[in-house]
Amino acid sequence: MDDKTGSTGYGEENIPVVPPSVIKSLEEEELVKKREAESSDNTHESVVYWQGSDEIPSNLKDLKGILKEVVGLGVSFDVVLREMTVAGRKTGLLFLNGFTNDVVLTEILDRFTYLTSEDVGNHIVSTIKNQYIPYVQVEEITELSEAINNVLSGLCTVFFEGEHTAILLDTRKYPTRSPEEPAIERVVRGARDGFTESIVTNINLVRRRVRDPGLHCEAMQVGRRTQTDVCIIFIDDIVDREQVEAIRHKIQEIDLEGLPLGDKQLEEAIVNKGWHPYPLVRYSERPDVVASHLLEGRVVVMVDTSPSVMIMPTTFFDLCQHAEENRQTPFMGTYLRWIRFGGIFASMFLLPLWMLLVIHPELKPPYLNILGPREMGKIPIIMQFLIVEFGVDLMRLAAVHTPTPLASAMGLIAAILIGDVAVKTGLFVNEVMLYMAVAAVGMFATPSYELGLANRVVRLALLIAVAMFGLKGFVIGTTLLILMLTTHRSYNSSYLWPFIPFSAKAMGEVLFRKPLLYSRTRPALNKARDNSKMGPEMSPKRKQ
Incomplete structure (x- = not known):
């Protein structure tokens, strides 16, 4: 063989030699392009x-x-x-x-x-x-x-x-706080523990109260990037399995980047997908409330990093009930429930009704002649209400961002420097401030924060309808509200049940906090497989 070796026909002295630094530079350049x-x-x-x-x-x-x-x-x-x-x-x-x-x-x-x-x-x-x-x-x-x-x-x-x-x-140890009583769902007597941001801790708090072998906790991940842990909890031999399957299927179909805001984003993805102001799920931070709803045949959905859980399905009247009613005697629980219903009713209809009587004094019966302003303010009534409404909301938002030591000072500013001066200067009338305060108290007395905000929007709409159309506006607005709530459904369940469709027995359970031994069946709304809460031998008239 001659000196020209290799299949290319070139000698070794003609083969180009690439320095290692150039090769490394080319590799890094390709790597950067691949990353981009x-x-x-x-x-x-x-x-x-x-x-x-x-x-x-x-x-x-x-x-x-x-x-x-x-x-x-x-x-x-x-x-x-x-x-x-x-x-x-x-x-x-x-x-x-x-x-x-x-x-x-x-x-x-x-x-x-x-x-x-x-x-x-x-x-x-x-x-x-x-x-x-x-x-x-x-x-x-x-x-x-x-x-x-x-x-x-x-x-x-x-x-x-x-x-x-x-x-x-599994050697994880999440940074978490200890269970504390929820700020929104406080009770005078009862448990002081509440859910935390750890889904494992929350499940344990529920299992501590429901030691039933049928209590199932199905875990799944939602979100392509966040991989957020979501858990569906139910009692298998009580709950309607079709409802569980529907909720499970909707969660598995979610195709989002993630749920960084937790349960609220999950609710929008599987339940309330539109612009409807009323909540379709009940939020709770109390393990005892969640345990009682599980025993009624409800489905609970937990999301990791969220201290509140979702209870489904729910109704308007479910959102009006509070754990405190079940911590008192049946008589006092019924009394508290009626007071709360009255506050919720006042938060929605008190201001529109009073403004209607001011605009049309001929509608007032003789014994209500004491109602109405003695002197009209410099601003129209409807503008007074709107300004005060927005002022209350502004103060509520400011209270959220105000440090606790300054909260009292902010309250004095709102009550004295704003409210009192506005009345004394003649811009507002006393009755507007009074009835607005009653409506605000009724809104804050609503157990569900989401329901209170939705009722506030309804109040604003009714005020505008009364200002524009008088009595017709109030009647039409109230009718549209009832129709909207009637057609609103929470997982194929009527939102106004048991009022629409009417069920006398279930309505009695809503209006009266019945004694434990007299409440023997689960709510028909849940379509529970096992409808009885007690054994056949358990009776309110059992022998001592």
């Missing part, structure tokens, strides 16, 4: 984009490269890959620094240090999982995206050199 071109919506798509499959790499060096691009290993300070040697194999533990119970993890690692290759044999993953991890929640996984998603939820994943299978350890 990525448009993954979830972890699975990102893993497949960077390595072509969702398989766990058997080489830890390749694994570190994928983790750097997908989860930010080496960039995010809280993403940790602890490398060590276990039984002669290179091992990596992937976890989030702030979510891991370091005491449990250290104890497991301490056991790993004593293992030799003879202890584990050829099946290192299954042997370590079954024999050398003294922990309860342990499982094997084969997909890298599943491992990353679980790590982002607070779990720990153990990778082994030469293996396409990893071990998943």
Whole structure:
């Protein structure tokens, strides 16, 4: 052979030599272009984009490269890959620094240090999982995206050199506060614990009260990016299974980036999708209230990071009831319920009715001649109401953002400097301030915060209708309100039940807080499979 070797016909002296620095520069340039071109919506798509499959790499060096691009290993300070040697194999533990119970993890690692290759044999993953991890929640996984998603939820994943299978350890420890009494649902007597932002803690608070083997807690993840934990809770032998399946199906169909605002966004995604002001679910932060609704055949939906849970289905009258009524005697509970109903009614209709009588004094019966302003203010009545309405809302918003030590000072400013001066200058009349205060108290006495806001919008609409059309406006506005609430449905359940459709027995349960032993059946609205609350031997007239 001559000196011109190779199939190309060129000598070795003519082969161009590329410096390593140029090769590295080209590789980095291609890597930057690949990063900029990525448009993954979830972890699975990102893993497949960077390595072509969702398989766990058997080489830890390749694994570190994928983790750097997908989860930010080496960039995010809280993403940790602890490398060590276990039984002669290179091992990596992937976890989030702030979510891991370091005491449990250290104890497991301490056991790993004593293992030799003879202890584990050829099946290192299954042997370590079954024999050398003294922990309860342990499982094997084969997909890298599943491992990353679980790590982002607070779990720990153990990778082994030469293996396409990893071990998943539930060693998470979420930062959370202790259960405290909810600020909105306070009671004079009763439990002082309330839900927190941890879904596991919330489920435990419910299970403490309902020790029923039929209590099911189905967990799922919602959101391509947030992977928010959502849990459906129900008692299997009581609840209507078709309703559970409908709720489960709607949650599984959600295709969103995530639920960073928790339960409210989930409600909009599966229940209240339009512009209707009235709530279709009942929110509660009390475990005892949730437990009682579960025993009635309702479905409860919990969302991680939310201290309140959703109860479905619900009605207008359910939203008007409070736990305090069941903490008192039946007579006093009924009294409190009627007072609350009166306050809710006043918050909706007191102002429109009074303005109607002012505009049309001929409608007033003789014994109501004391009503009405002695002197009219410098501003029309309807403008006075609108200004005061917006003023109350402004003060309510300001109270939310005002530090507690300054709240009293803000109240004095609202009561004296604004209200009193506005009346003395003649801009407003005393009756407007009085009735607006009564309506505001009725709104704040509404147990459901969402229902109180919706009733306030109805009050504004009725005030405008009365100002424009008088008696006809009030009648038409009230009729439209009843029609709107009648056609409004919560999971195929009438929103005004048991008023429309009317059920005398169920309406009696709403108006009167019956004694425990007289309330023997579950509400028909829930279509419970087991309609009886008590055994056949239990009777209010049982022998002593």
